Each structure stands twice: as C-alpha cells, then as structure tokens.
Amino acid sequence: MHPNAEQLSRCSRGDTGAFAELYRGTSAHLFALALRILRKQEWAEEVLQEGFTKIWRHASDYDSIKGAPLTWMGSIIRNTALDRLRRAKRESLFDPEAPGQALRDEGPGPLEQAMQNSEAKALRGxxxxxxxxxxxxxxxxxxxxxxxxxxxxxxxxxxxTVKTWVRRGLDQLRKCLER
Amino acid sequence: MKFHDPEKYEILAGEYVLGTLSGPARRRFEYYLGVYPFLRRAVDEWSARFNSVVERLEPVEAPPRIWEQICEENPELRKRFQPEGLWSSLNLWRPLALLASALAVLLVVYLNYGPRVPETFRPAQVAMINDPKAQEPVWMLGLMPEQKMLKVTAMHTKDMGPDKSFELWMLPGKGQEPMSLGVLPMNGTVMMPMSDEKMKFLVGSSGLAVSLEPKGGSPTGAPTGPVMYQGALYSI
Structure with missing residues (x-):
C-alpha cells in the first residue's frame, strides 16, 4: 500500500500522528497546487488550511479507485481553491476597482507542461x-x-464555439486515454 | 436522457470536474450524481486524470503557521499537538539545556568579575534564551529579588515583522498553565517588574519559553503562537 494511502486509512480511524506525517509528506505539493491556481499567497494559505481540515475529516472517503492518494488530496485542494476563486469573483462584482480582470491577465497555464510522471504522461501525450x-x-x-x-x-x-472546444477536447482526450 | 449515453455523460462528467459546467446544469448533474453510481465513477476517473498533475508541480514549503491553524481548528489535533504537545516538547530540548548552562556559567563569571555593581542590584538567578539554530544567545535575563525585577537584555533578536512580538512565559511546573512574564524587548535592556506571585513561582519554575505572538503579546493570556525559544533560570 502506498504510504500516503496507509496514513489516510489511519487518519480515518482518528490517528492524529498519521495526519501529521501525511501533512509533512504532502503539504508542499498541495501548497504548490493552491498557489498555481490562486496566484495569491494569502488565498493559497487559506485554501491549504481549509483543504487539510477536509482531508482530516473525510479521510475515510479515500478509495484507491479515486487515483493515487496525492491526486485525491489534489482534487480536494483544487475544489477548495476554485470555491475561493468563485467567491473572489462574486466579491469583485461589488468592487469597481477589480472588474474580474485578474482572472485573465495571463495566458493559459500550461497544463501539459506540468505532466511528466508516468500517470500524467499519457494525459500529456x-x-x-x-x-x-x-x-x-x-x-x-x-x-x-x-x-x-x-x-x-x-x-x-x-x-x-468554446463549448464545442471543451466538449470535443474532453471527448478526444478520453478516447485517447482509453486506447 | 443524456445520462444513458456514455458518449455524453462522460463529457458531462469531464466538464463537471473541470468546472465549466455551471448554473442549473451543474445542479442537475449533481442531483444525478447521487442517483447513478456510474456517474460518480466517471467523475472519479476524470478527477484522477486531471489532478495527477499535482505530482509534477515543484513543491513549495508552506509556512509553519498553517499547521498551527489546522490544529487550532480541529479539537482532536489541538489536543494532541497544541497545549501539551507544544509545552511538553521541553524534553526535546535537553541537549540545549547543556549549552544554556555552559553559557550561564560564563554569565556568572561576567557578573561577578565584570563591572562592579552594588550587591542589591546583582541578580540572584540568570537565564540565557538561545537560538538553537544559530547557537547564539537571543536574550539574557537576570532576576533581581530585592527589586522584584527581571532585567532583560536583547542580544541577537530576530525581527519577525511589525505585527509580531515575542512573549516570555514561565512554566510553573507539571500540570500548571504557562504564566506570562511580559513582551520581550527587541533591543537594549529593560527592567520588567514582577509581582509577588510571579516572583514566588519564578524561584521554583521549571523553565522559560518564548512564543511568537501578535504585536503587544497574546490577546488571550495564554500562548497562542509557536514556541520559538526556551531556557531555564539558574541560581548564582
């Protein structure tokens, strides 16, 4: 069993020591993910904190069918980060100084560049x-x-047009990954 | 119905994970997610595909305060890692106590053979608060029972930002709450008045600790931030 998977299973039985080990082993990767999505240190810190509280409370939801433990924790962090972004977008509606520009001031984040490991290699290809x-x-x-x-x-x-790009992209991606 | 056509529900599940599915369509999808296990499976698969990127990101060390806050929020973690965890970690500091006592001896030598001071201004107990990493003294403390004063000299203090203060705590002994002795100076020497009660405890105290607190000291009267340094009083 992957050490992180074992830690998660101990967390689900209330083992606080296992949670501390899990945090030590994975927080730097998950913090990088939060920073990458939010691009704001303060928000990334909030999200890491909230995300790890969710991981602690919902450790029993982890199942190897949901991917590697880090991937599963990554999905919790990403969802928490996206919630934070949505909140920021709502708040910016009331802020004349910030008309949502921050969200498209940069080019696309290169999803494909981040993928070089065996699991992600196929996706990259x-x-x-x-x-x-x-x-x-x-x-x-x-x-x-x-x-x-x-x-x-x-x-x-x-x-x-963009709806079609997304849908066709997903469809081709899935077919390619299942080949 | 879309959900019976794998071509379509796979794409919807992908859109759900990506987040492009929004508004009523998202809520409708979430409803069916609870109804059809195959949808849940499709979502888990997409999530595993996309989120595997996390393994390839360059790790970034998170600031230590995040762990403190996570513990703060969860009762089981707080119980395990905060009140006792923080303060009983004294055991880990044994090797440092040796260094501190060596420095205390030097201090005694200085106080006795250094500039002449009237008898009543001599401290009865001294302590060095050391930085374990830099291996240098951060504060030098002298307790003067006659004046009921703690004389504190800042040495190699490290500025932690304008909104932070270092607070000195006495650890009265097993099972007793840490007692604040006050906010430490960042430079120079200050005299910190000690109440009779504090004086009484200080004489039998088991140790000293310095925690990082909001500017002006802990708002609660108990340490709220991490313990940055430790030390102990020695009689001379």
Whole structure:
C-alpha cells in the first residue's frame, strides 16, 4: 500500500500522528497546487488550511479507485481553491476597482507542461493530440476555474464555439486515454 | 436522457470536474450524481486524470503557521499537538539545556568579575534564551529579588515583522498553565517588574519559553503562537 494511502486509512480511524506525517509528506505539493491556481499567497494559505481540515475529516472517503492518494488530496485542494476563486469573483462584482480582470491577465497555464510522471504522461501525450484551441480551453478551465462564459470572454470567441472546444477536447482526450 | 449515453455523460462528467459546467446544469448533474453510481465513477476517473498533475508541480514549503491553524481548528489535533504537545516538547530540548548552562556559567563569571555593581542590584538567578539554530544567545535575563525585577537584555533578536512580538512565559511546573512574564524587548535592556506571585513561582519554575505572538503579546493570556525559544533560570 502506498504510504500516503496507509496514513489516510489511519487518519480515518482518528490517528492524529498519521495526519501529521501525511501533512509533512504532502503539504508542499498541495501548497504548490493552491498557489498555481490562486496566484495569491494569502488565498493559497487559506485554501491549504481549509483543504487539510477536509482531508482530516473525510479521510475515510479515500478509495484507491479515486487515483493515487496525492491526486485525491489534489482534487480536494483544487475544489477548495476554485470555491475561493468563485467567491473572489462574486466579491469583485461589488468592487469597481477589480472588474474580474485578474482572472485573465495571463495566458493559459500550461497544463501539459506540468505532466511528466508516468500517470500524467499519457494525459500529456493525449493533450498534445488536441487542437491548440481545445488544449487552451481545457487548460484555462482547469487552472483558472473558468466557466464557458468566462472562456468565451477570455478567448474572445462566441459561447457556442468554446463549448464545442471543451466538449470535443474532453471527448478526444478520453478516447485517447482509453486506447 | 443524456445520462444513458456514455458518449455524453462522460463529457458531462469531464466538464463537471473541470468546472465549466455551471448554473442549473451543474445542479442537475449533481442531483444525478447521487442517483447513478456510474456517474460518480466517471467523475472519479476524470478527477484522477486531471489532478495527477499535482505530482509534477515543484513543491513549495508552506509556512509553519498553517499547521498551527489546522490544529487550532480541529479539537482532536489541538489536543494532541497544541497545549501539551507544544509545552511538553521541553524534553526535546535537553541537549540545549547543556549549552544554556555552559553559557550561564560564563554569565556568572561576567557578573561577578565584570563591572562592579552594588550587591542589591546583582541578580540572584540568570537565564540565557538561545537560538538553537544559530547557537547564539537571543536574550539574557537576570532576576533581581530585592527589586522584584527581571532585567532583560536583547542580544541577537530576530525581527519577525511589525505585527509580531515575542512573549516570555514561565512554566510553573507539571500540570500548571504557562504564566506570562511580559513582551520581550527587541533591543537594549529593560527592567520588567514582577509581582509577588510571579516572583514566588519564578524561584521554583521549571523553565522559560518564548512564543511568537501578535504585536503587544497574546490577546488571550495564554500562548497562542509557536514556541520559538526556551531556557531555564539558574541560581548564582
């Protein structure tokens, strides 16, 4: 059993020492993920804290079917980070100084560059088979938490077009990964 | 119905994980997620595919305060890692106590053979608060029973930012709460008045600890931040 998986199973039985080990072993990777998505130290710290509290309380939900333990914890951190981003977007509606620009001030985060390990290698290869537009849409959605409408604004393309990019991209990706 | 066509539900599950599915469509999907196990499986698969990127990110060490805050929020963790965990970690500091006592001897030599001071201004007990990493003294303390004063001289203090203070605590002994002796100076020498009660405890005290606190000291009267340094009083 993967050591992190064993720690998670001990956490689900209330073993606080296992949680401390798990935190020591994974927090730097998960903090990097939160920083990458949020690009703001303060938010990333909040999200790491909230995310680890969820991991502690829901450790029993982990199942190897959900991927490697770090991947599962990554999904908790990413979802918490996306919630934080959505809150920031809502708050910025009331802030005339921040009309949501921060969310598209940079080019797409290169999803594909981050993937070199065995598990992620296949995904990387398959992403390369997509069209540039499909890849860019998936990447912006993954790293920036963009909805269809936001993608359409960020890429300056009609809503229907970006929806199609996302859906075809996902479809091809899955078929490629199942080959 | 879309959910019976694998071509379609796989894409919906992918969109759900990516986050592009929003509004009523997302809520509808979430409803069916609770109904059809195959949807849950598709979501788990997409999540495993995408989130495997985390393994390839360059790790970034999180600031220690995050761990403190996580413990603070969860009663089981707080119980295990904070009140006792923090203060009973004294045992780990044994080797340092040796260094501290060596320094205390030097201090005694200095106090006795250094500049002449009237008898009543001589401290009866001294302590060195050392930085274990840099192996240098951070504060030098002298307890003067006649004046009921603790004389504190800042030596190699490290600035932790404008909104932080270092607070000195006495550990009265087993099972007793740490007692604040006050906020430590960042430079120069100050005299910190000690109440009769504190004086009484200080004489029998088992140790001293310095915690990092919000500016001006702990708002609660108990240590809230991490223990940064430790030391002990020695009679001379």
């Amino acid at each position: 398959c992403l390369e088979e997509l069209s540039k537009e499909q890849r860019e849409s998936l990447s912006l959605a993954y790293w920036r938490g963009m909805t269809h409408i936001e993608l359409s604004k960020a890429l300056a393309k009609p809503l229907g």
